[in-house]
Amino acid sequence: MSVAYIPVQWNRFKYWYDAALALAVGLYLYVFVELGPGLLGQDPPVTPQIHNARAFGSCAFLMMTVILAIGPLARLDRRFLPVLYNRRHFGVMTAVVAVSHFLFVFGWYFAFTPLDSWEAILFSNRAYGSALGFPFEALGIVALISLLILAATSHDFWLSFLTPRIWKALHYLIYPAYAAVVGHVTLGVAQSEPLGFPILVWAGALLVAGLHVAAWAHERRRDVDSGAGSWEAVCRPAEIAEGRARVARLSTGERVAVFRHEGRLSAISNACAHQNGPLGEGRVIDGCVTCPWHGFQYRLEDGCAPAPFTEKLPTYRLRLRNGFVEVDPRANPPGTPVTPLEAGA
């Protein structure tokens, strides 16, 4: 959390995170590139350039799979939230590994040709109407361009410049990119090589899909359905622990997080102004709601980030009726002060 844009906001945790990631990627590439030929015992071996392309390509797929698993895992088990904290470094490293894969392919299969290499990669195989021999390279290019866009716009400058809504929508590109990679493998490797690697890819894709469904179902169960009306019920006051929130899904489709702090209740939008992180899963620290994703903070009484920060959230009015906390589903403009509701013990 910073008011100035600096290239990378390092901290101790990020160093450890990136070191573990670099070790994992390094181990993958070492096992595949250095030990692989010996493990296979092939004589002659796969051409080194092709072997390297396979190593980096398959590593990039595994990295994308883990990246997409982190979000739902953090929803299902809060202990994974720290893994989500530095996910953008994971994404940038994935783009670097994917570019390496591309360079090995481009500099080998599509080099030393009478055609321009870009023309060669796009048009040397034009069987776009056939699954058999489909130009699977095009799907890889779609995924690579998506990863590069995501990496290039991962910095908070772009988040602020594009606005969180557009930035978030843009970063959903990871899903079509992932689907393109699955297609890239299915229409490429699976048509020429044994099914071992494609099975790994399909298992990874199933795991990602399964985790997303499980997280969605988990969230549906946890959310309070506030019903519909001019005021919507959330829960009894005692159901909200000190320093924590209950999240309610309003009839408007928005999610509201109702926090208890020092015995008083306040309601703000559940979506963090930074990356739409789930504020309702955060905590009140130093009197401010703290986002579980990246630690952005907001005052409960007006939804504003403490100075010198400028982020603002919509606030909601609360009242007590028949022993229930009720929320007015009409959100106040971001930064509107609302007097906290005395809720007692």
Added chain:
Amino acid sequence: MSARDEFFVGFFPVPPGLRAFLLAAGALLILVFGAVGWLAATAQRAPEAGGFRFDLGEQEVTGVLQLSPYPLLYVTEGNERLPAGRTMMLSGGGKFSPPQAEGMDGTLVRAKGVILKRGDLDMLQIGWGPEALTPLEGAAAIPAEVPLGRWRLTGEICDGKCAAGAMRPGRGLAHKACANLCVIGGVPAVFVSAAPVEGSEFLLLAGPDGGPLPEAALAHMAAIVTAEGEISRRGDLLVFRIDPASLAPI
């Protein structure tokens, strides 16, 4: 217990209650990457034997150059490995036919290059520079082409260079674009037959007119297909004049 004891905020120290979990998650991540790397590496099929025979050194032979359907050399004065009477397919460097061969159809030449070989499929990659393919005075006869009739074959259309081991693997659908580029560049196209024809597992491919493979056939590159056409023998090389309309995937 304060809110910070169990709640992770990136710019604060990791809560003690989470440290063991995060260390275990990091270790698991590293182990999973190593294990998947091993699984993915060992899932690769062993490529077919074949490749450049640099160990045999540069070959230097004399012969008659033919440019249709693709560059060929009928060897008239050879050596132990490329004896007189062989008809060798030729390629240049990369995905090209030998550029020095242009305009030298029917010329007696001295050729220098490196052998590529997989099974009974071999090729001579002509070196760079004009000295790798030099015209000679005189002439030599080439054997007449012997027609062997119309055949229907099952097999794969490949570029002869990668199929001979310039790339491993050098066949299959994942290699289709590369094979197309080789053939577009003038590297001889071959048909790797599912069953030997007259004792040979591969045949040089030509269009119905005896020229290079027509573009329509490129759509079937690297797939297993059936194809009909006229087969003839040119020296010790079989030539399959493929009828593109007969090409059908299996």
